[in-house]
Amino acid sequence: MTYHSKPNVLVIPRPDGLLIAIDGKCYMKQMTSKQYVHLANDCNTAAIAVMRNEETETSQQKSNHSVCPL
Numbered sequence: 001m002t003y004h005s006k007p008n009v010l011v012i013p014r015p016d017g018l019l020i021a022i023d024g025k026c027y028m029k030q031m032t033s034k035q036y037v038h039l040a041n042d043c044n045t046a047a048i049a050v051m052r053n054e055e056t057e058t059s060q061q062k063s064n065h066s067v068c069p070l
Helices: 033-064
Strands: 009-014 017-022 025-029
Antiparallel strands (some): 009 017
């Protein structure tokens, strides 16, 4: 996989597939309804993982900033 430094990426779901624009160049990926469902499931799974990581980081930061008793 090749990584580039912060390209402008836009993904637009359409009835006939995904329209993907990368730095002004457009690409079309034909998709079936089944492929859309699998993609949506993968996105939801990734989002839940990110949310869990954010919650863990937030709770760790809060415990590191506990108030000292006087």
